[in-house]
Amino acid sequence: MAKKITKKQAKKATEAAVESALEKYLSSTLNADEEKQTGDASPLGTPYRRGSVTLRGKMVPRYSTTGKLISEEPGTDWRDADPWRALRIQSEFVDGFDALAKLGPAVSIFGSARTEPTDPYYEHAMQIAGKLANRDIAVITGGGPGIMEAANRGAALAGGTSVGLSIELPFEETTNDWVNLGIEFRYFFVRKTMFVKYSSGAIFFPGGYGTLDEMFEVLVLAQTHKIETMPIVLFGTEYWQDLIKWIKGPLLDQNMISESDIGLFTVTDSHEEAIRIATSGIKSK
Numbered sequence: 001m002a003k004k005i006t007k008k009q010a011k012k013a014t015e016a017a018v019e020s021a022l023e024k025y026l027s028s029t030l031n032a033d034e035e036k037q038t039g040d041a042s043p044l045g046t047p048y049r050r051g052s053v054t055l056r057g058k059m060v061p062r063y064s065t066t067g068k069l070i071s072e073e074p075g076t077d078w079r080d081a082d083p084w085r086a087l088r089i090q091s092e093f094v095d096g097f098d099a100l101a102k103l104g105p106a107v108s109i110f111g112s113a114r115t116e117p118t119d120p121y122y123e124h125a126m127q128i129a130g131k132l133a134n135r136d137i138a139v140i141t142g143g144g145p146g147i148m149e150a151a152n153r154g155a156a157l158a159g160g161t162s163v164g165l166s167i168e169l170p171f172e173e174t175t176n177d178w179v180n181l182g183i184e185f186r187y188f189f190v191r192k193t194m195f196v197k198y199s200s201g202a203i204f205f206p207g208g209y210g211t212l213d214e215m216f217e218v219l220v221l222a223q224t225h226k227i228e229t230m231p232i233v234l235f236g237t238e239y240w241q242d243l244i245k246w247i248k249g250p251l252l253d254q255n256m257i258s259e260s261d262i263g264l265f266t267v268t269d270s271h272e273e274a275i276r277i278a279t280s281g282i283k284s285k
Contacts, residue, residue: 045057088186089187092186092187092190093193096185096190096191099181100163100194103161103181103198104136104137104138105200105282106137106161106163106198106199106200107137107138107199107200107203108199108201108203109125109128109140109141109202109205110142110147110203110204110207110211110214111125111148111150111151111204111206111207112146112147112207113144113145113147113148114145114208115146116146121147121205122146122147123150124271125151125154127271128151128203128271128274128275129151129152129158130155130160131158131275132160132278132279133156133160133161134160135279136160137160137282138161138162139152139162139163140164140194140199141179142164142165142167143163143164143165143179143182143184144164147205147206149176152164152176153178156178156179156180162178162179162180163180163181164182165182165195167185167191196217196227200231200281200282201233201277201278201279201281201282202218202230202231202278203235203278204233204235205236215234218230219261219264219265223257223261223264228281229281231266231277233265233266233274233277233278235268235269236267236269237267237268237269240267247262248262
């Protein structure tokens, strides 16, 4: 019979694993950077973003802001107290609203950070974003690599507004170089609010948990009428087909959703259809 592990023991094991992973990351990063160094290059490694603050080397924290937010044990630092945290959250909302208030019509493009520039979906995202920019429609992404970079790149090359809403994540790269209006957030829920508030439509390219989280967030808000129905496009029929089968199968058959909920999104491989649907909520001047 397996020995039962207490909650305290499990927590200590988790902390030890995190610390070990952090040490390995810092060690590998520093070693990699040392190999690349020439002259006076910095040995401090990949930067870690925490809001407006940049940290490197030994200053990289063990836990992200979100990790501290959901921690069961209160921190000893007064800055970890909930009242102070509430002010910090409020400041993120203020910064986001201030930066995006005059953005104008925009479409958000979501997708995997792991998509390589050689992937056909990277090129599709670039082209669709460029076509949106040519119509004076801003393109909003998560500001990272992969599909996000492709969309920002397409919008920027077309001379449009290329927005990147970056998030603090352990050991992730900073905002991609094709963003001309960038905001960095600590909290996912603040960032999601900006996506929903300032987008008139959304196009979802193939992606993983993050993309699915963002997609279902928008679908639920539209389904429950918390927002005006936002046009939602899933680009790439081959990639999304099994998910659609599950939605139209078990979810619908077992009455987990209504027939009308199927109409909340459109699946396509066409640039023109994706753009037409995603921009259908934008009122003409």
